[in-house]
Amino acid sequence: MRTVIGSCLLLLSGLGFGQEMVREFTYSLVNTYPHNINSFTQGLIYHEGFLFEGTGKNGLSTLSKINLEDGEVLMTTRLNRRYFGEGIEIVDDKLYQLTWQSHMVFVYDKDTFELAGSHYNPTEGWGLTYDGNELVLSNGTSSLQFLEPETFAPSRKINVTFNGNPLPNLNELEYIDGEIWANVWQTNFIVRIDPASGIVKSVIDLTGLSDQTQLGSNEAVLNGIAWDVEQRRLFVTGKHWANLFEIELIQR
C-alpha cells in the first residue's frame, strides 16, 4: 500500500517540477457505452470494429469479443479456474492472453478463440500491447519487457521513470502514436511513456470519471485503455465499472 500511495504522491507532487517538463492532460467525455459490471477488466483492445476484453479472478477469467455500442458479447471463452487472466493483445491472426502469477500465456486464433498454443512468462503478467514489431509486457514493477511475438523470447527492457524516479504498478497498456500508455494501478492516472527511454512524457488525470458510472466492488479501479486506430477514438474503463467511456484529452 505504501508503494501505491507513494506513486500517487509522486505523480501529484512531481507535476511540472521535474528536470523535464511533464505535460498534463485532463479529459472530456465524448460517449458513454455499457460495460459488464461483473468484468474485472485486465486487458482491453479495439480491433477491426470490435472490443476484445480479458478479465481476471480465478474462476471468473474470460476472453470476450464485444460489440461496442450495446455491450453484447459476441464470442467468449472461460479460463480454467486455476488461471487469473490478465492483459491481452492481437498480432496478425493470434490473440495473446497473459495470466497473473502462473507464468502461462495463452495464444488463441483471434477469429475462433480456439487455443493455438502457449508460452512461458517468467514474471507476473499484468498488461500487454504491441508496437507493430514487438509485444510489450508490464508485470507490476516499473519495467516494461519487449518480446518477440512468435516465440515470446525477451528482447530489450526499459525502466519507466517519472521525474527521474521509478514508476511501479504499470498495469493495462496501449500503444498509441509511438508512445506506450499505461494505467497506474489504484490511481486515476494514465501515463504516456517514451518507448526508447522509459521516460514519462505526459500524465492524463482521469479523476472524476469513476463518478460517472456505477462501481461493482471496492476493487473497482480505472483499468483498460483501447485505441481505435482507424477512427482515432480513445476508450477507457475500469474493473467492475458499469460503463466504458470514449474520451478526448485536454491539455492543462
Ligand SMILES: [Ca+2]
Ligand atoms: Ca489496451
